[in-house]
Amino acid sequence: MVHIDRVIADIRSKLGDTKSENYKYSNSEIINALNNGLTEISQDSLAFGRIWLFELKECVTRYENPKDFIKFVDKKTVVENDNSLIVEQDTQTFFIDEHIFKIKKRLKLYYYYHETIYDGETILRINSGFGLALIYFALSQLFMTPNRENGLQMSEFFYNKYKDALILPMHHTKIATTKKNLKRSYRRV
Numbered sequence: 170m171v172h173i174d175r176v177i178a179d180i181r182s183k184l185g186d187t188k189s190e191n192y193k194y195s196n197s198e199i200i201n202a203l204n205n206g207l208t209e210i211s212q213d214s215l216a217f218g219r220i221w222l223f224e225l226k227e228c229v230t231r232y233e234n235p236k237d238f239i240k241f242v243d244k245k246t247v248v249e250n251d252n253s254l255i256v257e258q259d260t261q262t263f264f265i266d267e268h269i270f271k272i273k274k275r276l277k278l279y280y281y282y283h284e285t286i287y288d289g290e291t292i293l294r295i296n297s298g299f300g301l302a303l304i305y306f307a308l309s310q311l312f313m314t315p316n317r318e319n320g321l322q323m324s325e326f327f328y329n330k331y332k333d334a335l336i337l338p339m340h341h342t343k344i345a346t347t348k349k350n351l352k353r354s355y356r357r358v
Contacts (some may be wrong), residue, residue, distance in 0.1 A: 211283035246305030298338030305331035
């Protein structure tokens with residue numbers, strides 16, 4: 170778990186933006202940079218897995234992917250160890266055979282998703298190993314603003330630090346992420 174207020178304070182400290190009466194960056198700008206970082210981390214590491222339970226509808230073969238969908242976990246664990254249920258997929262939808270409704274009324278899908286920080290959230294439920302990488306990515310984004318001296322150099326510096334900080338948590342995540350170890354959060358549609 171990562172505490173968002175601590176992350177914002179750490180980012181402000183590294184930016185030299187600590188005078189509360191005259192912040193150069195608003196909290197929403199920092200959270201926006203953090204959300205960009207979470208999207209990047211989610212896509213680079215495929216670290217965040219989720220189970221999606223949903224009801225099948227009669228005569229419906231096309232279903233929309235969840236809004237936070239990146240991709241299905243893998244071919245063997247797409248749907249309860251039976252990938253023949255999904256006939257075709259793209260980035261926004263997937264298709265199933267018509268006869269499946271006669272066999273199953275409910276499907277359980279395993280997929281990778283991207284995390285997002287919402288307003289008022291205080292805790293981000295990600296592995297704390299990704300916290301440092303997230304900070305570095307946000308700093309690389311924030312230093313790209315035109316009002317920063319040496320902004321592009323600092324942005325490149327922090328982006329390289331982000332890539333380096335991502336290596337260790339990705340290694341541990343790849344070892345731990347299996348169908349059995351996926352985060353057990355259920356999404357009902």
